[in-house]
Every structure is written in C-alpha cells, then in structure tokens.
Amino acid sequence: MKQMTFKVANKIIWFSSALLGILMAVPKIAERHFNIYETIANSVITFLFTLFVWYYNMVTLPVYSSRDIAKGFSVGRLVKNLLLGIAVMFLLACLQQFLLTHLEFGPQMLMIEVRGILLSLTFYMFIHLLYQSYHNQQVSIELERSRTDNLGAQFELLRQQVNPHFLFNSLNTLKYMAESGDEHTVDFILKLSNFYRFTLESRKLDLIKVSQELEIMDAYVYLLRARFEEGIDLTVSVDKGLHNSLMPPFTLQLLVENCIKHNIVSLDRPLKIRVYSDGGFIIVQNNIQLKKVPEASTGMGLENINQRYVHLLGKEIEIRPSENLFTIKLPVIYEYSHN
Template identity: 50%
Template sequence: MIWFSAVFMGVLASIPKILQLHITMGELMIDASIAFLFTLFTWYFNLYQLPKYSGEPIDDHFFNRRLALSLLVGIGLMIVLVLLHQLLVPGYPLNTMLMMYEFRGVLINLTIYVFLFLLYQSFHTQLISIELERTKADHVSAKFDLLKQQVNPHFLFNSLNTLKSMVDMQDAHASEFILKLSDFYRFTLENRVNDLIALDEELQILDAYLFLLKARFEDGIAIKIDLPLNQSGIAIPPFTLQLLAENCIKHNVISLEMPLQIKLYAEGDFIIMENNIQPKLKPEPSTGMGLENINQRYLHLNHSPIIVEKGADIFKVKLPNVPWKY
C-alpha cells in the first residue's frame, strides 16, 4: 500500500505539467520522482514514529510533537529534493518552485499522518476492547474456579455426621456411603481445573452427591432423572448440576411429610433441573452467587445465558446445550 500510494502521488503530482503539453519527458520524470520519493520517505518516517517501533507511548492528541517533527523533517527533505531538481534541470525559478513543492509536501505529509493516526487510534481502541474482554473472561473464570473449589463445609460436616450415625446403627449401606463420599471428592479434585466435562461425567458427580443426600434425608428427597441415553456430544461446566441440586436443598423444606421433588430432564436444546417450591420459614441468606456464576460461565463458553423460571409452585433452571468442541 505504501509503495502503491507513493507511485500514485508521483503520477498525480505530474498531471499539471502533463497538461502543459510542452514539458519534456526528463522534466516529467524528475517531477514525478520528487513526489514519489517524498511520499515514500514520509510514509516510513511516520510509520516508524509509532510506538511499536519508537518505543514511546502514542499521544492521543492530534497536534503533538510527532506531527511537528514530521512536518519539519518533511520540509527539510523537500528543500533537499528541490535543490537536486534545480541541479538536474536548471532554469526554473527556485523560489516559485520551492513554495509549490513545499505546499504539496505539507499536504502529502498531513494526509499520511492523519491516516496513520486514525488507523493506530482504531487499532489501540480494539486492543483495549480485547483486553477488557480478556480481563472479564479471566475474572469470570477465576470466580468460577473459586466456586468449583469451594466445597460446602456444612455438606462435609453433615455427611460425616450421617456416616457416624450409619456406623453406630451398623447400617449395611455405610460402606457404600463411604465409597460415594470418596467418589464425590475425587471428582472434585479431578475436574476442578476443567472448564467443561462430558455430561456423562457430570451425572456421575451428581449421582454421588445425590446418594449422600438420600442417605441423610432418606425419602425426604425424590429424584427423577430423564435424560437421553446418547449424551456423547453434550458438555457441561463441571459441578453445575451439583450446585443446582445444592441450591434446591438450601432454599426448600425437606421432610418425609413434604418431600422435595427434583427432576432433571431434556427439552429441546436445554437441560432442565426443576423442583417444587417449599420455602423455609427461616430462609437462609442468599447471595445469588451460585446461579450468577453458572450464568456467567455459560455466557463465556457458549454466549448463551441460562434461563431461570420461577412460578407459584415450580422453580426451573434451563441450561443451554454446549457442543463438545471447546
């Protein structure tokens, strides 16, 4: 582009003399050469004044030291080129020719400077925008990593109490409870660094988690999972389903008389977790961090938000399918 524009300016600068008809080919070539060399030099001079090459931060103001330096160097270069022209083609009035070329040179210099200034400002704005998006993504990722690594201490405390009770009563399922508790924490350690896992693996985490809950609440929780058998192409952020199930338990009454009913099923392009609403008389304080972090994670990975629907009796969270290509 630089060389093409330099040739173009050389031809364009020669048009007035071509129209004079009586100009010689030698004079025409010299005139075009001055415009070509000046344009080429000005391009590279202004280009190498940019921060990538000069190492100095760019000034956001249009009128700055870089513009003044470019104009001064351009004026000096044009004087040199005109003097060479005078030596090669004597007879032209030096004062008139110098003023004409200097005016032409200032216009060329300003045109190139404005183009590079606007181009670099646009480039710099895009870099800032990309950096902001990257920072936002890193922030979301860090928050979600914190969420993944945060094992609810109450859950661990309650699970150990349940295990103690099962051992004291010599419950036949105590060994299986220990295995499921071990599986759950193994899954936690293995997948906490992953952004996505296969839906099958997520269901294994959920299965271990729900088994521990069933051992504690018995028939106070009713779980129904109805998902397609072929789930090979579906991915999900790890611990999403476990966090949703934990959210159901946190905000609802669980008892044998009023069992909490949790359903997990597919509908169109969504995986849906649904539960009946049985609000506690003294609800636990909610920060909303769980659902918001899951939502931000889906926005980051799939540019699709989760959908939360709350009716009079039913609470639903719809998770958009994430293709297993990330």
C-alpha cells in the first residue's frame, strides 16, 4: 500500500509544549522558598524536551510500515526512544547545572530524567495511537474508493451487455419486418432509436427519474414484442407520485431482460410481468415457467443491481422467489432525504 504522510499542526505541537512547561512551573511557584530562576529553568527544560519528543516522533513515524501498524507497538523503537530521551534530558540537566550552579546535580538530574522518561513514554504511545487511527482511516477510505470504482465498472459492464445480443436480435427482426412489408417497421425503427438514445444519455448517470426508467423499459418491451408478439404480457401500475423518485438507469430493463432470459416466452405460455408500486417499493414480478435448458448466466445481474442500491441508498433490494412467482422489490429513492 502507498505510504501516507501523517502530520500534526505546528500550532498544536508548540501550544502543548508551552502548556506542559507552564504546568511544570506550578509546583515550583507553590513552594515556600520560590526561586524564579529555577522555575523558569524548569519550565524551559520541559518545553524544549516536549518539542524534541514531538518532532522526533513525527520524523520517525513515516518509516512505519503497515506491517508495523498491524503488530502494534514496536518495543525496539520504544526502547530507542526512551534511551534517546534520557540522553537529551541529561544534556538539558547539565545545561541547567551550568546556569544554576547552586543546585545539587544528583537529585536535580534524577528528577529531570524521571520526567523525561514519563514524557517520552506518554508521547510515544499517544502519537503512535494517533498515527494508527489515521492509518486505519486511510485504509478504509482507499477500500471504499476501490469498492466504489469496482462497483461502477461492474455496473457499466452490465449496462453494456444490453448492446450486443439485443442489437443483433433487433436488427434481425427489423430485417424480417422490412422484407415482409410490416406496417410497424417505422415504429420499430423509432423505438429502437429511442432506446439507444436513452442508453447514450443515461450511461454516465448514477440515478435517473422513475418516469425516464419507465420510458426505457417501454421502448425495450416494444422491441421485444416485435419478436415475441403476445408472448410477453406486461402491465405497469406505478403510482404517479413516484414518477419523480429516482433509480439507477436500466434497472427495470435489466429485470425484464432477466425474466425473459430464464423463462419460457411463447404465445401458448405468455410470460406475465407486473411492474407496480406498493408503499416504499417499486416491484417487478413475473410468473415462473423456467426453460428446460437454462441459458448460461453469471448470476451477477441481480447482485450488481443490489450493490448499486446498497451504495446509493444503504438498502438492499428484496428478492422473494416462491413456487409460482418471482418477485423483486426495489426501495424507492427520493431526491431529498426529508422525503
């Protein structure tokens, strides 16, 4: 995975360092024999060491790998951090002794070293936890982006499946109608043109109005009826109030295509398809009369539609097969959340 840069604002680093320096001065101020020079020296040492700990950890963080993050805290880095902190605090203690020669070096150095260890340990764990949280958040974002891109590519491929076979069959039907002088030839050409115009206009959209989707389905079914005649019995009764709601383009067309793909369609055994609304759903339902030799299927059609609804609405479609009917319930998508 690509390495990501983790940063903490300089303002936060300097403010927190100054605040710790001031807090360390409070016990000195409360002493009976208050010495302003010792207090200032004590605060400055804490301030400088906190700055060092912040920036040292920030510089070394980018060398962490995702493997290190997965393992948790690195004991080796922690020990290295503590040893370096002890060394830096020793130098600061020597500086304080040089400026304030009246202080006893031993007790002062011990107090400063203990403070340094506590600050090093606390900041190491705190910054590491921040970095781990940041890293996990970035991974989640990348996974979601990859999932979305993959889902879009799958759905685009699914929509493109409409073109080759359907166009081939439609052109064969058109050829037959033209040769036989069918009076509906012109209407067929217009519907075919409209259908592919819808395809071009909607292919880049995530959502279109239900009224537009019904037009796409109507054009598609008209073309199918030129082949199957009364073998397809489609009834549509979607509430007018839902015509301005939304759905992913070609959803209804793909569901009708799915019905025809898996069931017998003939004049003797017409395939009855209902598209209607009920509550917060638009429902596609057909009677089951499965083909003896089923067509090859990847099983991705319904799953792609379901994933689109999960992605766009956070809800799954409902698939309810029974002995005689196959029902798919599509949640209604409104333009505004308050609906």
